[in-house]
Amino acid sequence: MPLVSTAELVAEAQASRTAVAAFNVITLEHAEAIAEGAERAGRPAVLQVSENAVKFHAGRLTAIAAAATAVARTSGARLALHLDHVTDPDLLRAAHAEGFSSVMFDASKLSYADNVKATADAVRWGHARDIWIEAELGQVGGKEGEAPLDAHAPGVRTDPREAAAYAADTGVDALAVAVGSSHAMTERTAALDHALISTLRDAVPVPLVLHGSSGVPDTEIRQAVAAGMRKINVGTALNTAFTGATRAFLEAHPAAVDPRKYLVPAREAMAGTVAHFLGLL
Template sequence: MPLATTGDLIGRGAAERSAVAAFNVITLEHVEAVVAGAESVRRPVLLQVSENAVKYRYGRLLPLARAAVAAAEAAVVPVALHLDHVQSDGLLRQAPDAGFSSVMYDAARLPYAENLAATRAAADWAHSQGLWIEAELGEVSGKDGAPPLDAHAPGARTDPAEARAFVHDLLRELSGALDVPLVLHGSSGDPDGELAAAVAGGIAKVNVGTALNMAMTGAIREHLAPVPPPPAIP
């Protein structure tokens, strides 16, 4: 099947009042497992490659991206590629030629005004290339070894008024409403009922990362546990 685009998948999901699952992939095994899972339930899926995953792969985007494109084109369900949590402008500019139709540009580490300016510039460039762009207010906690924020701590949740102003400044034709798809970051560990409620409340894209890695490493441990160690070499 031809490589799908994020816009097409989000649009179809909105028409069905559903959301698109977006899985962060690091290895070819991740890619194959996510595509196989999507095929088993006959649902479209997004393959996400984060900037951290690119760093893990020695700073090279194309090897994993090319593998993901090949898997997507061989799939019997629509599959699109999304470049996730990009802070590097250099990496951002690799997205179109690598097969990505959308990018999450992460300037949330910056103060609000600087985040807005950086994201506006990134959005202008992305739109000129036909890319969808996703942006972030506040930061996803619990990353890079830092403990997660308490759910009621300042910054743990996006402020609705600030989100409205953020989108209004970026997309001037909008006035007073968030007429853009919303993304749920950090869904791992949330009960199915809460995820369904989030989608009913307007979430159009659900990101999954930790849960996928926990399932993979758990399966590897379970497989290897009964395997006896190799004999000692005299």
């Protein structure tokens, strides 16, 4: 099926008061599992490649973007291609040529004023090329290389009035907000601030995005969608499924050397995880 745009999927979620899930792609098997899980669930999804994943591929975006695109085009599911957590302006500018319909431009580590300026510049560049731009305000934390962050510490969460001003000043199409989740959680113990999500939904004129959803329990995700989250990002949960299935196979078959033998159950485990998350939405 041809690629659809992230903007289209999020707009549909906004209109129906549901959410679209976006899953991180690191390897070809990730992309295949996301497509398979979306087909099983009968739901659309977003294939998202992060800047860290690009670094894993020696800083080259083309091959992993082409692989994800090929998987999407041969899938029966409606899939979009998104470039996630981009801090490098050169990587941002590479998105258009590689077929990405959306980019999450991450200037959250900058001062507020510098964040607004850098994000507004990214939005102008993106909109001139029909690319939907997501940004982040607040501190979700937990990315590789970052100091540990208490998602419940004072000052970490997104302020609704600041978020409204930020959206107006930057022109972003969606906003990732800090409401109690954290990236790279391997246990699903995060407690979200659903009252804050509702307040942000009413204050901010663009769709809200939840990062760090792998650490959020099912009931919390459902409540977050009901409160106003429209894009749900999932990464670590796929890696947990992949690694767990691989480890189990190798423990049971210590003499195995053919990677296909353990990549099959690993891919299947990820597809099941994708279908589960899509079923929540």
